[in-house]
Amino acid sequence: MLKYLIKQSKSLLVSASIASIVHGVCSVLLLAQISAALTTAEADNGKMAFIFAATAFCVMVSYVVAAILFERLGQRAHAELRGFIAKRVIAADYRQLELLGAARIQSALSEHCTRVAEFFVSFPVILTNAVVVAGCLVYMAFLSWQVFLLALLVIGFGSLGYHLAHLRAIRHLDIAAEEQDNLFAYFRSLTDGAKELRLNRDKRTAFYNDVLGQSIEKVRKERTLGMSIFVASAGWGNFLIYAFIGMVLFMLVGDIPDRTLIMTGYALVFVYMLGPLEALLLNIPRANLAQVSAERIDEITRSMSSSESQTHKVELPPLQSIRLESVLHRYYHEQKDEMFTLGPVDLEFHPGEITFLVGGNGSGKTTLAKLLVGLYSPEEGKIILNGVIIDDMNRDYYRQLFSTIFSDFHLFDRLLETRHESDLDKKGNELLTKLHLQHKVKIQNGAFTTLTLSQGQRKRLALAISYLENRPFLVFDEWAADQDPVFKEIFYHELLPELRAMGKTILVISHDDRYFHLADRLIRMENGRLTQVNAWPSETESETIASSLILAHGVV
Numbered sequence: 001m002l003k004y005l006i007k008q009s010k011s012l013l014v015s016a017s018i019a020s021i022v023h024g025v026c027s028v029l030l031l032a033q034i035s036a037a038l039t040t041a042e043a044d045n046g047k048m049a050f051i052f053a054a055t056a057f058c059v060m061v062s063y064v065v066a067a068i069l070f071e072r073l074g075q076r077a078h079a080e081l082r083g084f085i086a087k088r089v090i091a092a093d094y095r096q097l098e099l100l101g102a103a104r105i106q107s108a109l110s111e112h113c114t115r116v117a118e119f120f121v122s123f124p125v126i127l128t129n130a131v132v133v134a135g136c137l138v139y140m141a142f143l144s145w146q147v148f149l150l151a152l153l154v155i156g157f158g159s160l161g162y163h164l165a166h167l168r169a170i171r172h173l174d175i176a177a178e179e180q181d182n183l184f185a186y187f188r189s190l191t192d193g194a195k196e197l198r199l200n201r202d203k204r205t206a207f208y209n210d211v212l213g214q215s216i217e218k219v220r221k222e223r224t225l226g227m228s229i230f231v232a233s234a235g236w237g238n239f240l241i242y243a244f245i246g247m248v249l250f251m252l253v254g255d256i257p258d259r260t261l262i263m264t265g266y267a268l269v270f271v272y273m274l275g276p277l278e279a280l281l282l283n284i285p286r287a288n289l290a291q292v293s294a295e296r297i298d299e300i301t302r303s304m305s306s307s308e309s310q311t312h313k314v315e316l317p318p319l320q321s322i323r324l325e326s327v328l329h330r331y332y333h334e335q336k337d338e339m340f341t342l343g344p345v346d347l348e349f350h351p352g353e354i355t356f357l358v359g360g361n362g363s364g365k366t367t368l369a370k371l372l373v374g375l376y377s378p379e380e381g382k383i384i385l386n387g388v389i390i391d392d393m394n395r396d397y398y399r400q401l402f403s404t405i406f407s408d409f410h411l412f413d414r415l416l417e418t419r420h421e422s423d424l425d426k427k428g429n430e431l432l433t434k435l436h437l438q439h440k441v442k443i444q445n446g447a448f449t450t451l452t453l454s455q456g457q458r459k460r461l462a463l464a465i466s467y468l469e470n471r472p473f474l475v476f477d478e479w480a481a482d483q484d485p486v487f488k489e490i491f492y493h494e495l496l497p498e499l500r501a502m503g504k505t506i507l508v509i510s511h512d513d514r515y516f517h518l519a520d521r522l523i524r525m526e527n528g529r530l531t532q533v534n535a536w537p538s539e540t541e542s543e544t545i546a547s548s549l550i551l552a553h554g555v556v
């Protein structure tokens with residue numbers, strides 16, 4: 001991931017790095033000039049002052065340029081990452097997203113993204129200070145090769161200690177990053193489960209103490225451990241530096257004649273080098289944290305594979321028929337080591353036909369609908385549209401035939417239409433009136449004035465959107481379940497026949513046995529299998545089917 005970001009902003013990164021290196025080099029030159037001014041007896045003060053001022057100016061300019069460029073780089077990386085993950089989420093196979101879960105995606109989009117972007121804040125600090133430290137070492141080598149060799153020895157020891165610490169620390173940071181994904185799921189429960197938590201004190205206490213609190217604590221503990229190991233290794237580095245200074249001052253320099261002069265030069269270099277070294281040791285762990293987050297993002301985006309090609313076609317073919325041939329799908333439930341199998345299903349749909357899909361809870365109705373509309377690809381069997389087999393190459397195109405309202409539907413706050421029809425607002429508001437919503441919500445400039453509606457009203461709004469989408473095939477998954485009796489009547493007796501008259505193909509998943517007789521065809525699902533395909537049930541027949549459903553579930 002870091003490599004991808006670096007590649008995306010190559011020129012900006014190169015410019016920012018050059019500015020950082022110039023800043024580091026100029027800082028060391030400044031040091032050399034200060035040292036020379038202090039230790040050289042006869043010197044051309046005017047010339048030295050001029051060079052000093054020019055170098056100081058370069059330090060200032062290179063610092064500002066590097067800081068601005070890296071800030072831009074950081075913000076760009078953040079935006080790129082968010083865009084990259086969002087695009088992957090949009091393109092991912094729906095089933096992969098279900099398996100991955102919303103929490104992990106949220107965690108990648110928020111926290112992990114921020115940490116990776118922070119790399120670009122740490123990077124200039126690391127780069128500039130590494131240049132200053134390297135420059136100081138070179139300057140020391142210039143003063144004395146023995147001191148330089150000693151410095152290399154110290155750096156060798158420091159790096160070894162740092163590497164060992166790094167291996168251990170990364171393990172803890174990885175555990176923290178993994179737990180953070182769970183934490184995001186619990187954060188969602190805080191808002192999604194707000195009613196339940198308020199109504200039940202025990203649930204609230206147990207949720208906080210045993211679930212959320214423990215997860216927060218685990219992230220805190222593991223991250224603290226990981227970062228403490230890094231900080232300890234920074235301390236080890238600091239200790240080595242002082243040991244190095246001590247050895248140079250008291251052992252290497254010893255009682256040489258020009259001791260004071262030489263000592264002044266060294267002392268200056270050491271003092272000058274300490275700040276950058278500390279900054280270096282502190283910022284490397286941050287870069288490591290970014291690396292851990294980048295790996296996590298990689299892992300999450302890798303599991304969002306997309307086997308399908310995205311459609312670019314705008315025109316849809318006239319729907320003649322959709323045929324499901326021996327279509328099969330399986331869910332594997334890991335915890336219970338259980339498998340739910342839907343199918344093999346054979347079914348055919350034609351335009352202007354209302355099909356009711358009925359069956360008990362968990363029998364597989366929604367799963368069949370997801371297969372039909374192309375959200376799942378069949379594990380076995382095939383779906384055939386107008387004689388053409390649907391596969392990964394054309395499934396996205398095929399999906400554009402459908403407008404669906406599943407029970408867990410989502411309402412966007414605006415009509416997301418790329419066909420910019422000028423009278424979209426007018427058409428939308430007429431539909432809202434038709435669905436008795438005109439006093440609750442309006443469409444203005446393509447956006448809904450509010451979404452704070454009752455569940456039944458939200459479903460009517462979703463229905464209005466389905467009308468506007470004007471797709472040939474409509475799927476309603478227990479749409480009428482939240483409607484009052486009056487609107488249920490309107491839905492089954494007026495809206496469905498009207499949609500059929502418009503030539504739409506309609507699949508209605510329903511438990512409303514009173515209306516089964518209104519279907520052109522009634523199909524029944526039981527434990528993943530279609531047990532009955534019934535054309536044009538009469539009113540008495542639909543009552544019989546309803547009672548057989550009740551008997552099948554022992555509800556009498």
Ligand SMILES: Nc1ncnc2c1ncn2[C@@H]1O[C@H](COP(=O)(O)OP(=O)(O)OP(=O)(O)O)[C@@H](O)[C@H]1O
Pocket residue numbers: 098331332340359360361362363364365366367368
């Ligand atoms: N996303 C999923 N991952 C794993 N298993 C699932 C998933 N969705 C449904 N299942 C399982 O598949 C079975 C059928 O579920 P489905 O939602 O299709 O039933 P349904 O007939 O629509 O039920 P209901 O009338 O309650 O809406 C259930 O036993 C359920 O446990």
